[in-house]
Amino acid sequence: xxxxxxxxxxxxxxxxxxxxxxxxxxxxxxxxxxxxxxxxxxxxxxxxxxxxxxxxxxxxxxxxxxxxxxxxxxxxxxxxxxxxxxxxxxxxxxxxxxxxxxxxxxxxxxxxxxxxxxxxxxxxxxxxxxxxxxxxxxxxxxxxxxxxxxxxxxxxxxxxxxxxxxxxxxxxxxxxxxxxxxx
Numbered sequence: 437x438x439x440x441x442x443x444x445x446x447x448x449x450x451x452x453x454x455x456x457x458x459x460x461x462x463x464x465x466x467x468x469x470x471x472x473x474x475x476x477x478x479x480x481x482x483x484x485x486x487x488x489x490x491x492x493x494x495x496x497x498x499x500x501x502x503x504x505x506x507x508x509x510x511x512x513x514x515x516x517x518x519x520x521x522x523x524x525x526x527x528x529x530x531x532x533x534x535x536x537x538x539x540x541x542x543x544x545x546x547x548x549x550x551x552x553x554x555x556x557x558x559x560x561x562x563x564x565x566x567x568x569x570x571x572x573x574x575x576x577x578x579x580x581x582x583x584x585x586x587x588x589x590x591x592x593x594x595x596x597x598x599x600x601x602x603x604x605x606x607x608x609x610x611x612x613x614x615x616x617x618x619x
Contacts, residue, residue: 450494457493464509471510475517481524488516560611567614568607575603576611 461468468489476482489512502508535547564576571593578589578600590600 453494453497456497457490460493460498460505460509461490464506467506468509468513471513472517475513476520481520485513485516485520488520489513492516560615563611563614564607568610572603572607572610575600576607579604 468486472485472489473479473482476485492512498505498508531547535550561577561581564573568576574593575589578584578592579586582589584592586597586600586604590597593600593603595603
């Protein structure tokens with residue numbers, strides 16, 4: 437099980453630290469789990485804190501002079517929870533700043549709403565590509581995905597504006613029927 441990138445000494449030391457952290461978790465699991473879940477409302481974030489705690493115990497094992505291991509673990513859990521909350525708050529602030537800078541974002545719109553709309557738009561374009569005849573799909577994509585006006589898009593497709601408009605109109609009608617289930 438020895439790897440090339442780790443010396444035998446380093447691997448042995450790491451294995452010993454992992455085994456020590458595992459022993460602490462086994463012995464104090466109920467208390468650790470309850471303490472973390474009491475502090476974190478979100479179960480996914482609680483799992484992250486539990487994993488961070490295990491890694492921190494591997495990186496920095498409980499010192500041999502510690503008399504009250506439970507108290508040491510509570511303090512470590514408190515610090516890990518504080519770090520997790522701070523990271524989450526900073527992440528949310530970055531997302532909010534990003535959303536405010538986006539020109540297409542309307543006032544009061546949340547980043548997850550913008551993302552959901554983008555995903556829905558992507559799904560619609562996939563329907564266009566899969567279910568429309570080639571020329572209609574190309575016309576809809578030119579007009580709406582690439583945001584070309586009728587004249588430029590018709591020229592790019594090598595058709596006149598009226599033919600292009602008919603392709604777009606028929607394509608949109610078919611997609612609307614497909615999406616709304618009116619077909």
